[in-house]
Amino acid sequence: MKKIIYLLCLVGMISSCGTTKKQVEQQPAVSIQFNADSAYQFCAAQCQFGPRTMNSEAHEQCAQWIAQKFQQYGYQVELQKADLKGYDGTILKSTNIIAKQPTANSQKATARIFICAHWDSRPWADNDPDSANWRKPVIAANDGASGVAVMLELARLIQQHDSLNVAVDFICFDAEDWGIPQWDETGDGTDSWALGAQYWAKSQRLRVGEQSSGMRSTTYQYAILLDMVGGQGAKFYQEGYSLQKAGQIVEKVWRAASAAGYGSTFPMKEGGGVTDDHVPVNDIANIPCIDIINYYPDCPQSSFGPTWHTVNDDMQHIDKNTLQAVGQTLLQVIYNE
16 A cells, blocks of 8 residues: 555656656547536536435435436436445435446447446534534535536536447445434444445445356446535545555546646645545455545545535535536546546
8 A cells, every 4th residue: 555655646746757747748638528517507406306315305306316317318227226224223225326328339348437426415414513503414515416416417428429438337326424423422333334335336246246157247447436526625635545446547537637637636645545435346346446535634624625514515615616627537537548
């Protein structure tokens, strides 16, 4: 782990040197433009359902809306439903929304990646500065809706510009944010986060195992997780677990950000390790997966930013410039595969 972090940090320090600069310049910026206005509207549409907390009507309605949008853009959608147990014993009616790109191209059929984000809302604003809000649900404009919004806009653009050399699938993980709240001193917090991703990763591992018995399965070259990708003034440092498990993908994405003109938003610096959906994707499904997640090193309230797990995680604090930087970077990645 230390070696990977050191080498990638070194790349950041010598980004002005000839070798690194030449490698970035050799990758031309893609002509397809990400539409941040469209992504912003996708984010707002999710928030209009209200907090998408587990077992709520808003949660079910939003799931249907997300699935319909992917279908509208030509994707085949699977709803992976499961009853999962929360840290407090609550049975969570979970739905992972899996959108697969149909392919007639044989090369695409064998070369697949996926982009993912969680779509559920945190049921407790347990990091709010006002303790009176700790048991209120979070609207989750940034921490949930922003990642899905970027994915929907990518799906829309892929349908219009189907010149990819790889197939790009999308997965909306559920039950990510039911992790033990800060005010609960009795519950078991072990593996209480990323429950939907854990379930998907276990099922994916089983499917890949069944492939040797002649059953059809989908294997992926790598994956990219989006988490909190719309915050005001956000920067995306290189997450520690991603560096350890998928360092080459980190390098690919951060170089793409530089080529797309967003190197300042994606600094070549480490931001520390995070427990997130990419952990089970790496550890259980054995798919290299990185986490694009905001990092605020100077924020006194949280390194995830001032609105994280507060009632202020709303559309007023979503920045189209941040959505643009992330979306254009991903276009740069997938259209240069």
